[in-house]
Amino acid sequence: MERTYIKDLKAKEGQEVTIKGWVDIRRDQGKLIFLDFRDVTGYVQGVILPNATEAHEVGAKLRGEWVVEVRGKINKRPEKNVQADKQNGDIELEILAITVLGSAKELPFEKEAPLNLDTYLDYLPLTLRTDKARAIFKVQSVIINAFREFLTSEGFTEFQAPKLIGEDAEGGANSFNVEYFKHTAHLAQSPQLYKQIMVGIFERVFAAGNVYRAEKHSTTRHLNEYTSLDLEMGFIKDHTDVMKMETKLLAFIMKKLAETCSVEFATLGADIPEVPAEIPSLKLREAQRVIKDEFGTDCSNEPDLEPQHERWLCEYSKKKFNSDFIFVTHFPISKRPFYTYEDENDPGYAKGGDLLFRGVEITTLAQRIHDYDTLVKSMEKKGLNPEKFSFYLQAFKYGMPPHGGLGLGLERLTAKLLNLENVKEAALFPRDLNRIDSLLSQ
């Protein structure tokens, strides 16, 4: 049987319909019972009139979250009862019959009210049913789809990167060990090495998947399992080609969000940022000069930016360039992974950098070394044994084009886009040191 969705009820005024969904709120006046129903498409008010005796009997015992099938007639509301600012505020469902499909206990928290993060996470199967959570993950779904759509249109091919790996990209630190295999195995921290291998096959590739970081951090921007939106492209001039691609990608994502998620952004009180035709870009040393001049802190001999510095740079970018985004490039090559390309015009510094958005780093991008001998030397310089990477190195021994790519943290992007205070709110089922879907057994 074809499903009737709540969003389509208005067009069925005067008709008898059957909807299915959840009871959201009950307002029982004795002879008159109002029930707000919810399905994935929205809300509608239902009313049980005194003469509908059977429905009245069922309706009196309904509470929030009961799952029901409701037969009724769509009526225009009397003028004085119209709620102009609400979905379906000008119609209501006159309930004729209710079938209970699933009963519900009372919720252990106040729906739609602010919750402590700990409580929110303990009750995710239920807290995710709120408007706010639904809006967050609708937006996230649109971001992922837009990422795929844009890159596909740019000639990229999607691939599935393995999550069980032998040697990890950064040299062994901070990865989860996996027992079982006859060789040392880890959970992948990044699809990096496989992305590069795949450039040899498809020239332009992307992957959207989970990566794992065994870091005992507890911050508002870290997860032990997160989603990395990765791309890698061959035949580039240098890292600026990757920066341009990311700029176009972000502009496309924001356009898609504007087209499809205005309700969700309104629910969350968030604005969709403008992506400038050219995102401002500073070398690390220039950025450090800005921090010194504008904010009075001298960090010029540090090899990296601290969180406070990132927040300052974004503040500066917004003020000076009216941009929520800013690239910081040319970090010391010694602080970057072995596959990072050194800038021949600026020795000691990397051809690549980070993209900062509203105060946090959301992307690292770079041109990669594609010459076999240079790559092997770079590994040795980092104290890595090239023999352990012989599987990966095959790609480079047998001809790789100049290439580069990036990784974009999906949850960080989502969180900053929607003004969420903690990145855990932008992960459906976030994992941290103390939480893997708590069993609530304590």
Next chain:
RNA sequence: GCGGUCGUAGCUCAAUUUGGUUAGAGCACUCCCCUGUCACGGGAGAGGCUGCCGGUUCAAGUCCGGUCGACCGCGCCA
């Protein structure tokens, strides 16, 4: 891992500053009343080992020590 803040009803919070009767409120829940509500309203009720262990004191939710947990910040990172 380090530092800060916090832990009171199912949830969100008062009472802790200055130790002092029986630890309160709103929401949710149960029962009663209610024909136009939409955060419905009115009345009644139930619900607490104040995270846990120890100490100080005539007296501890409140002070002290420990422990467990949470959140925020930091290192590292996307």
